Every structure is written in structure tokens, then in C-alpha cells.
Amino acid sequence: MSSGSARGPTRRQYITTTGTLIGAGTLAGCTSTGPESEEDGNTGDGDDGGPHTATMSPVGTVEFDEVPESAFVAFPQYADAAVALGHGDAVNTLFTPDLAGTTMNAYYERLPGVSFDYEGLTDPLAEGLSRERLLELDSDVHFIDPAYVVSTDGWERSDVEDVAEQVGPWFGNYYSGTHATPPSAYRDGYEYYDLWGVVERVAAVFDETHRYEALASVHADLLSTIESGLPPAEERPTVARVSFMNDTFYALKADAPGYWQADTRPLGAEDVFAGGEWNLWGTLDYEAMLEVDPDVILNLWGTAPSYYVEDTRQTVANDPAGSKLSAIDNDRFYASGLRYQGPIMNLFQLEMTAKQLYPDQFGEWPGFPEGGPYPEFPESERLFDRQRLADVVAGEV
Structure with missing residues (x-):
């Protein structure tokens, strides 16, 4: 041009x-x-x-x-x-x-x-x-x-x-x-x-x-894999999606409409904030979070510098009320990705969230290493084909 x-x-x-x-x-x-x-x-x-x-x-x-x-x-x-x-x-x-x-x-x-x-x-x-x-x-x-x-x-x-x-x-x-x-x-x-x-x-x-259609087919297959493996609704965990900063949990609704939730809404877990009255972000202190006490906490930005999940988890665990949270006690305080996600990010974040919420169905989530790449899994534990996706990006479709 x-x-x-x-x-x-x-x-x-x-x-x-x-x-x-x-x-x-x-x-x-x-x-x-x-x-x-x-x-x-x-x-x-x-x-x-x-x-x-x-x-x-x-x-x-x-x-x-x-x-x-x-x-x-x-x-x-x-x-x-x-x-x-x-x-x-x-x-x-x-x-x-x-x-x-x-x-x-x-x-x-x-x-x-x-x-x-x-x-x-x-x-x-x-x-x-x-x-x-x-x-x-x-x-x-x-x-x-x-x-x-x-x-x-x-x-x-x-x-x-x-x-x-x-x-x-x-x-x-x-x-x-x-x-x-x-x-x-x-x-x-x-x-x-x-x-x-x-x-x-x-x-x-x-x-x-054509490349978009190939990308969309990878996504469709991943959604099919997830949907076919989900347990019955009554067996699914409760979940909270938050961004924790300065002793405050900034809460998003995991099942709300919009592409910010494109990696959580398809997983169908019970959102503890589903009835929240806020339009975008809700704010909770430790005691308020303990009242809803989700089984799983997904901490936004937890894969990124300055927000690495292990540092955040330790801060929450060191608080008297935070230490009582079920997600801390059961080691289910996880890194969540970026809400501003594109197609590749969405595929990995869907896989990551599926493993965090449903380890019995999709395999254990090993944690996101601080400063490291996305964890490697044996091919049998991957929910989508990495090489197929790489080929699409390379134009080999």
C-alpha cells in the first residue's frame, strides 16, 4: 500500500x-x-x-x-x-x-x-x-x-x-x-x-x-469437545471471576453477555455473581467474598507481568478472611487470561478454564508458570490440535 x-x-x-x-x-x-x-x-x-x-x-x-x-x-x-x-x-x-x-x-x-x-x-x-x-x-x-x-x-x-x-x-x-x-x-x-x-x-x-473459516472450525471443534464433556449442571462448581487489587475483588459476571466472557460463559459453571446488581464491575472486600465463597476463583490478568497469579494468591491467603476462602483452602485460585481476547487467546483460555473448572473431565490444570509459556500437555490431554491451528496461522489451509 x-x-x-x-x-x-x-x-x-x-x-x-x-x-x-x-x-x-x-x-x-x-x-x-x-x-x-x-x-x-x-x-x-x-x-x-x-x-x-x-x-x-x-x-x-x-x-x-x-x-x-x-x-x-x-x-x-x-x-x-x-x-x-x-x-x-x-x-x-x-x-x-x-x-x-x-x-x-x-x-x-x-x-x-x-x-x-x-x-x-x-x-x-x-x-x-x-x-x-x-x-x-x-x-x-x-x-x-x-x-x-x-x-x-x-x-x-x-x-x-x-x-x-x-x-x-x-x-x-x-x-x-x-x-x-x-x-x-x-x-x-x-x-x-x-x-x-x-x-x-x-x-x-x-x-x-478462507483462513477465518479454518480458524472458526478449530473453535467449533473445541466447543463440541467441551460441551460433550461437561458434567450435569448440579455437579458443576461455583465460580467467581475477579481482578484482585489493593485488597479489593473487582468482580465480573462469568456468564454475562459479551466477548469479555468468551472463555467462561461456554463452560456453564454456576456464577456466584449472576444476581449481582452492577452493570460491569462489582467490588467486594474479603468478608463479602467469603459470604459468596465460590469453589473456584479465576483471577483476571493472572498470566501477565505484575499480575501473576501466585503472587496474588499468596496475598489473599495471608489475609485472615481470605485464608478461609474455599478456593484458597482447596488450591483452586487460578490464573485467568485477558478479557481482551482474540481468536488464538480464546482457544487457549477456553482450554485452560475447562481444566480449571472440570479436572475430572478435561485433565488437571498444572498452573501457569510465572513468566513462562502456557503449560505443555501430552497430546492426549489437549482439547484442540496445536499443529492444525499453527498451520492455519501459516496459511496452510
């Missing part, structure tokens, strides 16, 4: 730039993991890198003359999707690169030939999203929701539209993560997708429909 600052309609065009997708109606959303039809706005001519379109709410439909070579990325699900689709080298920024990049590579270590070079990437949100930085990067596509952008300081919808016209289109959907309400400027017709619906649309940007 050309890299100059003067860019015309031969490079990319907006077909629809309103807040409403072609054919989009309600907030019910799309949960399909199958290939998109031309009516859905994701089209190409055989994954050949030529002219193609991609559609995502709230952006609309965007036309690309060729595959983007540089991609602005905020949250890591888009970086992970780019890697999975064979375009990891296009990523030029990343939110919390040390935390996200370390976690991503901990998973990739188990995929022959797959890695992500995050060294030198800057965090585009560290000091607020900067228009000047976007102009400097001159990216072919911006994988961030424009509705999220206008929720940050200094941004109006007119600024978003200017950047799209002067630099490159926006392409992201943030509020599907929790099904939260987007800002009013983009609320009309905003659609929610599941995680794999987001990945499918990112695949359309890179003109990688």
Missing part, C-alpha cells in the same frame, strides 16, 4: 459511514461464526488481496483496494486476530504492550512457527488518544471503535470522521465486550457481535475469509 499522506478514493472508500449498518436493525446482534454473504457487506474475490469490502457496526461498510499493510491497534483482541490471520506484522501499536504481548506469546509458544514481536510498540492510550500520533503513524486501518474514541477526552464525531478521511478508516466494536450502551453519537443502530463475529469482520479487512 502507498504510504504517502495524500490519499484518494483509490485506496479506500466509505460505502456506508453512518452509525447504522446496511440491514442492521436492533441491538440483538450477530452471533454467526459462518462466512459472510455479500449482502452482509464482507466481499472479496477469493482472498487474492484485491479490492474487497468489510462491514462492522458502528462504522458501516469500508472498501479496500488492497490488503492493509499497517494497522493501528488499541486493544489486544485485534492484534491477536491479526496474528491468527497471518498479518501480525501489520500491527504498529498496542495497549499495554508488555502485559498483552507477554500473554500472547505465552500462548504462541505452543504453536510451532507462531510469534508476535511487540518490542518497540507504543501504547496508543497511555497518555490519551492523540490525533497527532495517528497522523504520524499514517495507518491503513485503525482497529478501534470510533464510538469508544468519542468517549475519550478531546474527541468529537467530526474529529473521528476527519481522521478516517485523511488517514484511514476506523474498524472496531468495543461495546460488544460487555453489551454496554455506546455514546449517544453512535447509539442508533449499534450492533453487538460475539467474539468470533468480530474476528470474521477483521478477516474481511485482511481479505482472509
